[in-house]
Amino acid sequence: MATARPPISVVIPTYHALRYLPACLSAVQAQLRPYDEIVLVDNHSRDRAGAWVRAHLPAVRVLDRPYNAGFAGGVNAGIAVARGDLILLINDDALAEPGCVEALWQALAMSPAAGWAAGVLTFSRQPNIIAGAGIRFQADGIATDRDLGLPVSALPSQPQPVFGASGGLALLRRSMLDDIGLFADFFSYLEDADLAWRARLRGWECVLAPHARARHVYSATAGVASPLKQRLLGRNRLRMIIRCLPTPLLVACLPSILAYDGMVLAYAALRRQPALIAGRLMALAEVPTLLRQRRVIQDRRTATIPALARWIEPPAGPLTTWRLQRRLARLTQPATT
Structure with a gap:
């Protein structure tokens, strides 16, 4: 018997990304159930993203921030008001492919010891190339994207354990966050790797959902090497x-x-x-x-x-x-x- 899926709260922090938001929100919204929700956290965007979403997508909850709190601050603010037992994170410049949300849930449901599931980000203009399939950690202290640059054909056919999930596409159990806490106040970058370590320290597993994919505009906010x-x-x-x-x-x-x-x-x-x-x-x-x-x-x-x-x-x-x-x-x- 299939496990009944708990309510999902999609949390999307945004900053000057109105050019991507309509496609991002539409793709996610099409995959949700009536009892799910989307929380958009507007990090004081000058492009008035929050106002646009209120006018055109009234089902989306918009949380306005008085300043730019970065990815970590935006996500934490969204989680604080979210109602779901599951938290879906996706970047505002990512386009979830059909079946992405269900694949994340199925991978998590199959792994009771897992506190979160990692999706696969691909490059927006080359969706056959992996931009990240979870996080890996090296002995030199580098936490980086798994399988970066490999073809999607290299992905496994079934979910498999990974060190952690990228905050750009992940499904998290609220019970894990209640245990280890929210994202560290890093503003942006490596807050997901820090969360992965804290989850591992407490015995929480992470599983890769290879069929949960989203096309991502790589480093659209801060630039690749800014x-x-x-x-x-x-x-x-x-x-x-x-x-x-x-x-x-x-x-x-x-x-x-x-x-x-x-x-x-x-x-x-x-x-x-x-x-x-x-x-x-x-x-x-x-x-x-x-x-x-x-x-x-x-x-x-x-x-x-x-x-x-x-x-x-x-x-x-x-x-x-x-x-x-x-x-x-x-x-x-x-x-x-």
């Missing part, structure tokens, strides 16, 4: 590492972490990209606060170190990373006429 993104990634990477890695794993990974950051700092100085340095300095200034947060998070750990260690993958290596970045740059180039 100074803002570089600064946030540098800061949030160290925040996540300090907060979440248990001491035995942190000690084991520390040489690789330091080697990676050393290469990044040398690259930043050579290429005159100060944002890469500034983000790390911001995190270092927060160390006392981060250590207090770490104590709270680690004191609640129930998972064993071996169970956590199995999710830490070897570093990709500089050459592999460079090739992947080159391919990503090609995949995200603006269309030409």
